[in-house]
Amino acid sequence: MPFNPENTLWYDHWLQLKQNRSALLGLAIIGAFVVVAFLAPVLATHDPLVQNVSLRLSKPFENGYLLGSDDFGRDIFSRILYGARISLVIGAIAIGISLTVGTALGLISGFYGGTLDVLIMGLVDVMLAFPYILLAIVIVSILGPSLNNAMIAIGIVGIPRFARIIRAQVLAEKENDYVMVERSLGTSDLELMMVSILPNCMAPIIVQVTLGYAGAILSSAALSFLGLGTQPPTPEWGLMLASAKQFVASAWWVVTFPGVAILLSVLGFNLFGDGLRDILDPRLKD
Amino acid sequence: MIKDHQTAVLEVDRLVTEFPTPKGTIRAVNDVSFQLHQGETLALVGESGCGKSVTALSIMGLLAHPGRISSGTIRYGKDDLLGYSTSQMRKIRGNKISMIFQEPMTSLNPVFRIKDQMMEVILEHQDLSSKAAFDRAVELLGMVGIPSPEKRIMDFPHHLSGGMRQRVMIAMALTSPDPGILIADEPTTALDVTIQAQILQLIRKLQEKNGMSLLLITHDMGVVAKMADRVAVMYAGKKIEEADVIECFENPCHPYTRGLLNSIPSNKKYKGANRLEAIQGFVPNLLELGKGCPFTNRCTVAMDICQAAFPSQAQIIEGHHVCCHAVNPTDADKGGRP
Amino acid sequence: MNPSLVSVKHLKKYFTVKSDTLWGKKSILKAVDDVSFDLYACETLGVVGESGCGKSTVGKTMLRLHERTDGSVWYKERDIYSLDRHELKQVRRQMQMIFQDPFSSLNPRKQVRDIVAQPLRIFNQGTRQEIQDKVDHLLEEVGLNPKFKTRYPHQFSGGQRQRIGIARAIALEPELIICDESVSALDVSIQAQVLNLLLELQEKYRLTYMFIAHDLSVVEFISTRIMVMYLGKIVEQAPKDTLVDNHLHPYTASLFKASPDIDPRNRNDEVLLPGDVPSPLDPPSGCYFHPRCPRCMEVCTHTYPETREVAPGHWVACHLY
Amino acid sequence: QKTLVYGKSQAAIALDPGVVDEGGSSIVVSQIFDSLLAYEPGGTKVIPALAEKYEISADGKEITFFLRKGVKFHDGTDMDADAVVFSLARQQFKDHPYNQYGPWKYWDTSGFKDMFKKDGSLKKKGIIKDIVKTDDHTVKVLLNKADAAIMVNFTLYFTSIVSPTAVKKYGADFRKNPVGTGAFKFVKWVKDDHVLLKKNKAYWGEKAKVDNLVFKVFPDATARSMALIKGEVDIIEPPDADNLKELEKNPRVKIMSKEGLTMGYICMNVERKPFDNKLVRQAVNHAIDKNEIIQAVYGKLGSAATMPLPPSLWGFNKNIAPYTYDPGKAKELLAKAGHADGFEVDLFALPVSRPYNPNGKKVGEIMQAQLKKVGINAKIVTYDIGTYWDKVDAGEFDMCMTGWSGEPDPNDWLHRLFTAGYLNSARWKNDVYTDLVTRARSISNVAQRTGLYEKAQEIIHEEAPIVMLAYGVLTAPMRDNVEGHIIYPSSKLVLRHISLK
Amino acid sequence: MIKYITKRLILLIPTLFGVVTIVFFMMSLAPGDPARLALGAHATPEAVEAMRHELGLDRPLHIQYLNYLKQVAVFDFGKSIKTGEPVLYELLSRFPATIELSVVSIIISTILGILAGIISATRQNSMIDFGAMFAALVGVSMPVFWLALILIMVFSVGLNLFPTGGRINIRLFMDPLTQFYLLDAIVYIFREGDFSYFLSALKHIILPAVALATIPLAVIARVTRSSMLEVVRQDYIRTARAKGLSERTVIYKHALRNALLPVITIIGIEFGYNLAGAVLTEEIFSWPGIGRWLYSAVTARDIPAVQGGVILIAVVFVLVNLAVDIFYAYINPKIRY
Ligand SMILES: Nc1ncnc2c1ncn2[C@@H]1O[C@H](COP(=O)(O)OP(=O)(O)OP(=O)(O)O)[C@@H](O)[C@H]1O
Ligand SMILES: Nc1ncnc2c1ncn2[C@@H]1O[C@H](COP(=O)(O)OP(=O)(O)OP(=O)(O)O)[C@@H](O)[C@H]1O
Numbered sequence A: 001m002p003f004n005p006e007n008t009l010w011y012d013h014w015l016q017l018k019q020n021r022s023a024l025l026g027l028a029i030i031g032a033f034v035v036v037a038f039l040a041p042v043l044a045t046h047d048p049l050v051q052n053v054s055l056r057l058s059k060p061f062e063n064g065y066l067l068g069s070d071d072f073g074r075d076i077f078s079r080i081l082y083g084a085r086i087s088l089v090i091g092a093i094a095i096g097i098s099l100t101v102g103t104a105l106g107l108i109s110g111f112y113g114g115t116l117d118v119l120i121m122g123l124v125d126v127m128l129a130f131p132y133i134l135l136a137i138v139i140v141s142i143l144g145p146s147l148n149n150a151m152i153a154i155g156i157v158g159i160p161r162f163a164r165i166i167r168a169q170v171l172a173e174k175e176n177d178y179v180m181v182e183r184s185l186g187t188s189d190l191e192l193m194m195v196s197i198l199p200n201c202m203a204p205i206i207v208q209v210t211l212g213y214a215g216a217i218l219s220s221a222a223l224s225f226l227g228l229g230t231q232p233p234t235p236e237w238g239l240m241l242a243s244a245k246q247f248v249a250s251a252w253w254v255v256t257f258p259g260v261a262i263l264l265s266v267l268g269f270n271l272f273g274d275g276l277r278d279i280l281d282p283r284l285k286d
Numbered sequence B: 001m002i003k004d005h006q007t008a009v010l011e012v013d014r015l016v017t018e019f020p021t022p023k024g025t026i027r028a029v030n031d032v033s034f035q036l037h038q039g040e041t042l043a044l045v046g047e048s049g050c051g052k053s054v055t056a057l058s059i060m061g062l063l064a065h066p067g068r069i070s071s072g073t074i075r076y077g078k079d080d081l082l083g084y085s086t087s088q089m090r091k092i093r094g095n096k097i098s099m100i101f102q103e104p105m106t107s108l109n110p111v112f113r114i115k116d117q118m119m120e121v122i123l124e125h126q127d128l129s130s131k132a133a134f135d136r137a138v139e140l141l142g143m144v145g146i147p148s149p150e151k152r153i154m155d156f157p158h159h160l161s162g163g164m165r166q167r168v169m170i171a172m173a174l175t176s177p178d179p180g181i182l183i184a185d186e187p188t189t190a191l192d193v194t195i196q197a198q199i200l201q202l203i204r205k206l207q208e209k210n211g212m213s214l215l216l217i218t219h220d221m222g223v224v225a226k227m228a229d230r231v232a233v234m235y236a237g238k239k240i241e242e243a244d245v246i247e248c249f250e251n252p253c254h255p256y257t258r259g260l261l262n263s264i265p266s267n268k269k270y271k272g273a274n275r276l277e278a279i280q281g282f283v284p285n286l287l288e289l290g291k292g293c294p295f296t297n298r299c300t301v302a303m304d305i306c307q308a309a310f311p312s313q314a315q316i317i318e319g320h321h322v323c324c325h326a327v328n329p330t331d332a333d334k335g336g337r338p
Numbered sequence C: 001m002n003p004s005l006v007s008v009k010h011l012k013k014y015f016t017v018k019s020d021t022l023w024g025k026k027s028i029l030k031a032v033d034d035v036s037f038d039l040y041a042c043e044t045l046g047v048v049g050e051s052g053c054g055k056s057t058v059g060k061t062m063l064r065l066h067e068r069t070d071g072s073v074w075y076k077e078r079d080i081y082s083l084d085r086h087e088l089k090q091v092r093r094q095m096q097m098i099f100q101d102p103f104s105s106l107n108p109r110k111q112v113r114d115i116v117a118q119p120l121r122i123f124n125q126g127t128r129q130e131i132q133d134k135v136d137h138l139l140e141e142v143g144l145n146p147k148f149k150t151r152y153p154h155q156f157s158g159g160q161r162q163r164i165g166i167a168r169a170i171a172l173e174p175e176l177i178i179c180d181e182s183v184s185a186l187d188v189s190i191q192a193q194v195l196n197l198l199l200e201l202q203e204k205y206r207l208t209y210m211f212i213a214h215d216l217s218v219v220e221f222i223s224t225r226i227m228v229m230y231l232g233k234i235v236e237q238a239p240k241d242t243l244v245d246n247h248l249h250p251y252t253a254s255l256f257k258a259s260p261d262i263d264p265r266n267r268n269d270e271v272l273l274p275g276d277v278p279s280p281l282d283p284p285s286g287c288y289f290h291p292r293c294p295r296c297m298e299v300c301t302h303t304y305p306e307t308r309e310v311a312p313g314h315w316v317a318c319h320l321y
Numbered sequence D: 001q002k003t004l005v006y007g008k009s010q011a012a013i014a015l016d017p018g019v020v021d022e023g024g025s026s027i028v029v030s031q032i033f034d035s036l037l038a039y040e041p042g043g044t045k046v047i048p049a050l051a052e053k054y055e056i057s058a059d060g061k062e063i064t065f066f067l068r069k070g071v072k073f074h075d076g077t078d079m080d081a082d083a084v085v086f087s088l089a090r091q092q093f094k095d096h097p098y099n100q101y102g103p104w105k106y107w108d109t110s111g112f113k114d115m116f117k118k119d120g121s122l123k124k125k126g127i128i129k130d131i132v133k134t135d136d137h138t139v140k141v142l143l144n145k146a147d148a149a150i151m152v153n154f155t156l157y158f159t160s161i162v163s164p165t166a167v168k169k170y171g172a173d174f175r176k177n178p179v180g181t182g183a184f185k186f187v188k189w190v191k192d193d194h195v196l197l198k199k200n201k202a203y204w205g206e207k208a209k210v211d212n213l214v215f216k217v218f219p220d221a222t223a224r225s226m227a228l229i230k231g232e233v234d235i236i237e238p239p240d241a242d243n244l245k246e247l248e249k250n251p252r253v254k255i256m257s258k259e260g261l262t263m264g265y266i267c268m269n270v271e272r273k274p275f276d277n278k279l280v281r282q283a284v285n286h287a288i289d290k291n292e293i294i295q296a297v298y299g300k301l302g303s304a305a306t307m308p309l310p311p312s313l314w315g316f317n318k319n320i321a322p323y324t325y326d327p328g329k330a331k332e333l334l335a336k337a338g339h340a341d342g343f344e345v346d347l348f349a350l351p352v353s354r355p356y357n358p359n360g361k362k363v364g365e366i367m368q369a370q371l372k373k374v375g376i377n378a379k380i381v382t383y384d385i386g387t388y389w390d391k392v393d394a395g396e397f398d399m400c401m402t403g404w405s406g407e408p409d410p411n412d413w414l415h416r417l418f419t420a421g422y423l424n425s426a427r428w429k430n431d432v433y434t435d436l437v438t439r440a441r442s443i444s445n446v447a448q449r450t451g452l453y454e455k456a457q458e459i460i461h462e463e464a465p466i467v468m469l470a471y472g473v474l475t476a477p478m479r480d481n482v483e484g485h486i487i488y489p490s491s492k493l494v495l496r497h498i499s500l501k
Numbered sequence E: 001m002i003k004y005i006t007k008r009l010i011l012l013i014p015t016l017f018g019v020v021t022i023v024f025f026m027m028s029l030a031p032g033d034p035a036r037l038a039l040g041a042h043a044t045p046e047a048v049e050a051m052r053h054e055l056g057l058d059r060p061l062h063i064q065y066l067n068y069l070k071q072v073a074v075f076d077f078g079k080s081i082k083t084g085e086p087v088l089y090e091l092l093s094r095f096p097a098t099i100e101l102s103v104v105s106i107i108i109s110t111i112l113g114i115l116a117g118i119i120s121a122t123r124q125n126s127m128i129d130f131g132a133m134f135a136a137l138v139g140v141s142m143p144v145f146w147l148a149l150i151l152i153m154v155f156s157v158g159l160n161l162f163p164t165g166g167r168i169n170i171r172l173f174m175d176p177l178t179q180f181y182l183l184d185a186i187v188y189i190f191r192e193g194d195f196s197y198f199l200s201a202l203k204h205i206i207l208p209a210v211a212l213a214t215i216p217l218a219v220i221a222r223v224t225r226s227s228m229l230e231v232v233r234q235d236y237i238r239t240a241r242a243k244g245l246s247e248r249t250v251i252y253k254h255a256l257r258n259a260l261l262p263v264i265t266i267i268g269i270e271f272g273y274n275l276a277g278a279v280l281t282e283e284i285f286s287w288p289g290i291g292r293w294l295y296s297a298v299t300a301r302d303i304p305a306v307q308g309g310v311i312l313i314a315v316v317f318v319l320v321n322l323a324v325d326i327f328y329a330y331i332n333p334k335i336r337y
């Protein structure tokens, strides 16, 4: 009999998602964000790196700059479009790191318990003893400021959250009789973990990935803003803001648009993540 | 006090309660009517999900969002409760009509002492000083059989066992000097058998003492047999049979009621038998109900008509009503009530 | 009488629990405390007792799903606790368990066919195709339409889910099935269907059941022998008819009294068992039942009674006998 | 009570003039302490300060300072020969009881004292041999070898005279409780926020014209200039070029400026390919549009540089035609050098703001774009400032930004920066050049020296080891009621001249 | 209670040990030579060498680690390379500024957040609820540093209502007794009847506090709302209604008491984050607190300062969370002790 998607739990979730206006709005924003990232070369009116110092700080719509130009005379609009790519990549890689490492740690810790659990959770506790942004700053400052290192730092900093969520979920899931039944049938630990338990932990993982994505974009912007992340002339939004700082009094557009871009993309992920949480994981509400 | 089985203190008439959900509207209570008389115990039985709790909550006006009563009346004395304002309703709740719930473990507020939770109801509905209210609360706790009530009243709910909590719930429901109606929604299902028996006995004693009417919701025919004066059987949101308790057990007319009784292993007829006479099939999904009798797909005596229309109510003897085409084959022609 | 299939000897299972106070003091919870009994082939041993008295723990410890604290469990002359991983796997093949909650015992993210096929797959019972055919057969056996096999558990009702669990349990054609409150969560009409199914399967496959329930009427109906537990100990054990007609232990008597009769004409207002079930963390001294016992004697307050065989196959632990 | 509030960018970190090495502290220290000598207001001439006069012995190995009499420290003790010896000796001698409160960064790095290896053996002999008191008001500094360039150091803050009584009293905490002879007395210091000073009514020289002086920290240039616009501060350390433009528009703000003795430049590592090729270096010189950089980054804070010393200094060769911005020519030269397809280099961007380079990253970004036009792909690299200098000094770079704030003598520029030594960041060596500037150093005739220096500049222009970027312009934006401020070309800040209207 | 606190404190030891170890080794991996930094831009290689020896950087790493552990055990975090002052002193002297800012911002966010949360929850799915929750989501999505800039742009530059940075008008020469300027300024009100100090301090703290309050406010509002909705679904709320209590009593007495329990934890966590993570806000508003101090230590690679600072901040953070846990346990009757 062919696989019928309507049978799966996911289908129910999809139905619920369709009812959730804010989640759809979030999805739309994320969609737009992804489209912009992919089509940046098509949509951009200028090369994001080309400078025109004589036209620096043009106002929006002046000199053919849709959203004005920055202090090097680069087109802010095009830079924002290309910035979407960077943020998308930063988020993906950072979350990728937190997800894989965090999931592995949480799964092992929750599944085996005992000393292993104490050790892993001890490590997680230590990591959580550092405030998020501080840890990221310290890690980047050790690795050296760059886009890659910022992604690694944000990824590392995100690990404990995933580990904790997954451990909690594994512990809850382990209580279910099916685990005991499957174990009594002689199922191997690996199969139990990967095939039986992990899929049941997907809901909070997916939610955390979405919300974590928002957090990663925000953190990378903050790191760049502090000069610890992406380096110029990359059109990264936080970086654009960092150099726009000095224009708060004189050129509002340089300050405003990159911030709006960050806000919108983060909002998109948060809206979507929030909606997903309502649907997938009602217990986990904040 | 004497039981006066003629005066209806509560009259539910053609009650329809619905829950709009993303997948469609659920009619949890579908055209249900019954009367609760002075001092009697009416048991509302039926399988899980058939709408018993929703009926009770509809009466109390405590339906959870998004539930709504779409038609029908609930007459309390002379008034329709559905027409009551919020504040009028509040005067009734906990005073004239009280309710206790299935889960004694979660039905008490964990952050307040028993004292506060009990005194609160008393002070809300009676004109007493807080000292008097406190004394009354202690007295009530004593009445429901809690040892050293003056000490226990200072406890938080988590200090008490499940049975004790259920006693507190009952005490709280009976604060009024003149409790009219007690609605008990599966008050003992979460408890151990020995504790369940204690609680049931307690409810019975209290009822005898102050003559209140009891709407007892349960799915356990054993509890019904022990407690009820009359029985209303519900199936998938419909009331399908109603009768005096002895009549109901000895002469069940609806195939479902019969099946239900046959399903009980402690039924005398199973002495020595090694099979039960079970009802086949499963309870239908409330979203997929047609116009007909919801029991049709499990019924051994189903006819064509059963698919098409829900049977109207027929009277077997005085006080014994049933909704079944097999029992009352002619009523389809009459196209309405008999 | 049939030969003994499983023999449980002085089984103990203690849990160390952190009490829920802030101090987190650890204390010992004697969930199962020195329990001995035999399971005979093809019989149904009913186990009743109030919540928390250790019924499930006995079942799980018998299957070594919990490690024991002490005692032994002999399956056909072999102590389960002395087996290595591989041998244990083979023994477990013969002993299956069905749980109370028909939802939590089925993995919600697996299709029904995968759930039922899992034991077959693990024990290499043929090719994929053979296994699938077997699954179809099993589903029919338990009264489910095989065309639903690609569905997920949540698309079934409670009774149907319990049938899936049963299908999985009989897939490897075990000798023994431990039914832990397998029908408690079901409505009576559905419960009756499942009980019938269990009886049918027992006849067909010559199964042995250990049937755990707190509902006396169900146990009474299905069992051939009944064991009554109170706070981790067996208080009485006897063939069904003996127990029903001639129970000795005061606790057993109260259980029978408390479980409501379905005859509305027979409403007796006898004195009921007073008080609450004590916490197994802090059991009373002497006979655990003495604070609630209507026939308590002085000796009961300080000495736990020995288990005595008062009649062939009728064991009771009470100072009265 | 008049209060002058000065908005600065960096917080003070220590107020002991001997341990200070950065702007945040030095501008505060300069108000509290005096040195033996000073620059004339607004000029580069050395004039007496706490020393009324000095004499250098014929062999140049003995400097005698004659101290001003009647000068008192803020704590009321006398400024005398003991104090001078104490102030200098504590930095010079390891066994001095107050040497432990270092590090004496400037002193240590100026080569004044002997350096030892780990095993205790002498590594390098220091310039100064001893500091001795001759009488109450005379101090002799004995040198190991003659060095005319040392005199300038006695105008700098690290040779300031501190109150020995106070040092003894506060010990390690002297840096939080500075006591000097300066025009302002220390009152209070709130870390990272502000330092409060008050007028020294007993000052020996021109007394301060305000009663209180506050140094308030605004790390952010925009915040600083906004504070000026709002009148929260009276005068500020120069902000960014763009802020300056904003400030110019404000009628309540006036901006003073003066060319300073400072310049920013780009070094090409001649030890590495492809910069070992003169043509490539010349090509880079043609490829960089200084004016664009100045317009975007320096604004009023700099002017395009042509030669490796400031034009206001004697010896500056006006006759050399500077490299023009000519990408075509640059490409041509690159092609000639065999790099028609361009190449890739690392460009070290200065991580901190300096008078000679207000924003290294921005300069880098623009240069990157400009170099790209001639086919050079520059990758901007940056480190924390410590690592940055480490790598630059070790020659681990292709191109780097650096700069110099020097003394008013061409030797300090042409000799110091382009002959063997760690300051020769381009690692460029040219014997003819070295010979010219070494000869010029030993001669005292200015005209002769000028000739030699002009020749040297021709060589350096042709060889092009560096790209001259900008001469820094010292700028002081202030409220219109601030009067009498004097900008010192040496970047020293002296606030006692200011009065408030 | 004392026993519980002691136990929790003892349990902290391994965590803190982990913190010290991680920080030490992370910072040892960090490039950049403290000796070089100590000596500044154009130090001669010889001087750097000598400095390295003096700082003990030429010893093997494990010896350095053991020495560091020994020091830390007696609260000696070494001296800042930049300033030569003990790290502990440096940190503590900046701490009051940060505490003041955090407290004000957490007060703002607690009051407004709980209010918004309750209003939203009691009007679930109304326009108000939707609006408030959307705003809260915007709040958590807000890049704080950007908000800070916008606040300055609008309220400071544009409307000229607030100063751009600092803690008080410097020309007032306030004598800080406690270093908590708002408190110190109140002294002036009582002593001299002079409100200008207080007003100035207030004006200075408002923008940074608002910027810092955004995220906690949004989080608190969301948590309050969802906790409230969760609680409202509980059986005991149904019981309270069945008792005939007014909706007001049900919500504000029965529901709120329970709903606020998780909110308290959140407030504590957010307060901890504010105390430790106000780097960006302090930087932008020139607020002389520990965030800014640590950031400048990081950028200057003042390794002892970063090591000590990070450890101390982690300790403070952990202690704040512990305090909240204890408080939570104390007020929550569900937990027995
Ligand atoms: N809040 C709700 N939203 C949607 N559907 C609901 C809601 N509450 C109840 N229902 C539906 O109403 C029907 C009747 O529910 P009700 O709780 O009255 O059953 P019940 O007879 O009390 O069952 P039980 O014996 O399990 O308590 C159920 O099918 C349930 O799905
Ligand atoms: N994993 C465990 N850890 C700690 N205590 C346990 C564990 N499992 C069971 N217990 C305790 O052991 C006692 C016996 O539990 P068990 O589940 O066997 O009781 P039961 O008779 O099956 O009860 P029920 O009828 O509620 O299922 C209980 O008090 C329970 O709290």
Ligand SMILES: [Mg+2]
Residues within 6 Å of the ligand: B052, B053, B054, B185, B186
């Ligand atoms: Mg119900």
Ligand SMILES: [Mg+2]
Residues within 6 Å of the ligand: C055, C056, C057, C180, C181
């Ligand atoms: Mg159990």
